Amino acid sequence: MTAELRGTTWDHPRGYAPLDTLARLDARSGPRGPYPYEAVRRPLRWERRPLEDFESRPLATLTADYDVLVVDHVGLGTAVADGCLLPMDELFAGSELAAWRDGTVGASYDSYVVDGRAWALPVDATAQVAAARRDLASALPGTWAEVRELARSLPVALCLGGPHAFLTFCALCVAQGAEPFRYEGAVVPPDAGEAALDTMAELVARCDSEVWRHGPAGLLEALAAGDGPAYCPLVHGYVTYAGDLRYADAPAWEPGGRPGSVLGGAGLAVSRPRAADPAVRDAIRGHLRRLCSPAVQRDLYPAAGGQPAARSTWTDAEASALSGGFYRATLATIEVAWVRPATAGYVPFQDAASRLLRDGAADRVPPRRLLHDLDTLYRSWRCP
Incomplete structure (x- = not known):
């Protein structure tokens, strides 16, 4: 029996359930249902x-042990520099890649x-969007001014764990028209950065630190539990929780403005x-074609x-209805x-920047000083 391929993904049902489902179909002989595929000579175990x-x-x-890897795009710069990945144009023709690019949402490809x-x-695609308990009857805020107003009467939470403190900061700046890393010696202009940090500080002060x-x-999960926060203005959307939560586009800075969000x-x-x-390359090609096929x-x-x-x-419309409105409710944001x-080295900077902002929020560091410290960290990354 031909040795199986090994794949690695992350340990949330959104990350592994579809892969495991298709792998079970692949393990059987012959095509199954509406998911056509080439003969599988090497099963793929996730x-x-x-x-x-x-x-x-x-x-x-990871690349010494796994054939296929489910990855976050921000790690690719370092991986390309390390020479550990195979570019897709060595597996697929340009026309096939172009078709996938045209068929994906937002800048996913x-x-x-x-x-x-x-x-x-x-x-898989996601972006930071707004989420609320389904028993929250009021219309969800469309701007950050409305978010701050809502936080005065209802428990509002931010998502700042892991890299997400920095991603929240970036999204707030994007909403102001200040996309990060376009400015000499600074992550964003001072006015946009201080406004973002001031907004984060106000919301953090009203939120349980454990949340x-x-x-x-x-x-x-804290939102879905029903006994904690009622609303989060910015969190990477998971359709998994759409049965318990309402989703909406991320807030804009001004009415009618761009939703501030970071792609995931x-x-x-x-x-x-x-x-x-x-032989391994051919087997991998077949599995990738299957996973990215329109039917799957x-x-x-x-x-x-x-x-x-x-x-x-x-x-x-049907997919959105089956997901409690998740897809259409957040489409404008992800687009x-x-x-x-x-970029090589970006992930360690992102992790360090997020720790800096999270600790600064906990210690009530003034926004101007915190932004100064963030820019100092940024310059040390860009100019080692």
Whole structure:
């Protein structure tokens, strides 16, 4: 029997349930249901790792053991520099890649492009959006001024665990028209940065620290529990919780403005050393084609609890209805979400910046001083 391939993904049902479902179908002989595929000569077995590992662990430490990796796009710059991944144009023709790019929501495909080449294929998509308990009858805030007003009467939470303190800061700046890393010696202009930190400080002061220290899944579970926060203006959306929560576009800074949000999601990358064997490479190609096929993305992924990268799901009325309105309610945000740089060394900076902002929020550090410290950290990263 031909040896199976090994894949690694993160340990939340959104990250592993669709992969496991398709793998079970692959293990049977012949095509099953509406998911056509080539003959599977090498089954693909998926193993799970913690979300914190998914967000921060260098991919070069995984490519010796896994053939296919579910990855966060921000780690690709370091991985490309390390030479541990196989670019997608060595597996697929340009026309096939172009079709996938055209079929994905927002910048999901482009976020995996480094130095003009795609290093992963988008299989999952998300962005920071607003979430609220379903018993919150009032209309959800459309601007950050309205968020601050709501926080005076209802428990409002921020999501600041892991890298998300820095991502929240970035989203607030994007809403003001100040996309990060476009300014000499500073992450953002002082006025936008201080306004973002002032908003975060006000909301953190009104929120239980045990809640705002959560990552997205933990924060959404706290909302769904019904006895804690009622609303979070900015958290990476998980369709998993759509039965218990209402979702909406991320707030804008001004009425009618751009929703401030940072793109997330996950892509399928391939280990260069493991794909050196032509037979292994062919088997990997078949699995990636299957996972990114319109039928799997449109039908199997949502049915299995996943969150596909295919725009056809995000725009489909039936898919949105089955998800409690999740897809259509947040489509405008994901289409314009800001893409973080996939630059070598970015992930350690993101982690350090988030710790700085999270500790600063806990210690009530004044926004001007905190922004100064963030820019100092940024300059040490850019000019070692």
